[in-house]
Amino acid sequence: MTSSARAYDGLLSRVAQTRDRAAFAELFEHYAPRVKTLLMRSGSTPSAAEELAQEAMLLVWRKAHMFDPARASAAAWIFTIARNLRIDNLRRGSSTLYELDPTFGMEEPQQPDAILCGAEDAQRIRAAMRTLNPEQALAIEMAFFQEQTHAQISQTLGVPLGTIKARIRFGMMKLRAFIERDAGASA
């Protein structure tokens, strides 16, 4: 997975730099079917998910020049494209709130300490996620894939809201601590 995850970063960079259609087709083959799954798990019908997945990949082509491999993995960047498209589809125009993504016009110059070193490395993220306990991993996953608020997750699992929030909070802190330690160790 490691080498292939890196390979997707390279493919996306080639799309950005040389408008490489073959590289785009490879990205499409991997990501379009997964973006479709992501959207279906977030509540889209299969046909709406299909259409949005195709739109998302078209945006990947059009916005590729904004991809910065030093800041995000191809997977994370394509995730944000799909997320923004889904948000706009539900609540038109509200994805402009995410335009403070580092690739867009910034309010203030990026400060070095604002960059989470290592988060751009898909392998590190995966290694970090393996350190979560099952409850933390489930709470974080549900926050992503089911268009569920924390209150709804709490109801689904029959666990108090405060517990869900704590699982997500401690899970996130664990991920960050792991990534920072790991990045420090390999620097």
Place this chain on the structure above:
Amino acid sequence: MSARRHPSEERLLAFAAGTLSVPEAVVVATHLALRPETRAWAELGEAVGGAMLDDLAPSGLEPDALDGVMARLDDASDIAPPVPRTADPSLPAPLRGFALGPWRWLGPGVHVRDVLGPRDGDCRVILLRIAPGQSAPRHTHGGVELTCVIEGAYATEDGVFSRGDFEEADPNVTHQPRVVSSAPCLCVAALDGQIVLPGRLGRLLAPFVKL
């Protein structure tokens, strides 16, 4: 106990996941625009989203999906025009995409205006401007209140909140922020339900003051 000045990690994850309500996302985005150091949390959430995306089982696409998209790569005719940004350019970027209602008087030195657009049920966004030395009307919270300071500073029982600081109000606490900056304090807030002004004055004002 000193309160934190940034959104909780679980709220930042919901922002990154795209599941936060729009009014809440407006206040979180304002904070992130003014406080770059918090962005690492949102980016961590996006990185997690990417790793999960990579690991999802693929769903079959229409057989002609790739060909159809490849054929559209050079066609720019369906690109949506950018969202017009007509509101006050002195506001942080996340607020510039919304129209603003007129300033309304709410009490001595206190003005409020609606940020039009972001709504989720009863939850909506307002800008609050309070003059130096003045307090917001003493109030308890009908629902969640998220606040981010855009200019100036206010103090509560929990300490001083200044530019970029984010506060999540505790529904059990009666709250009376007092402006401690020499310039007026401008805040953006997401309110869920009506703010309840306690006491006789509250009952007296309730029919007139709709915050």
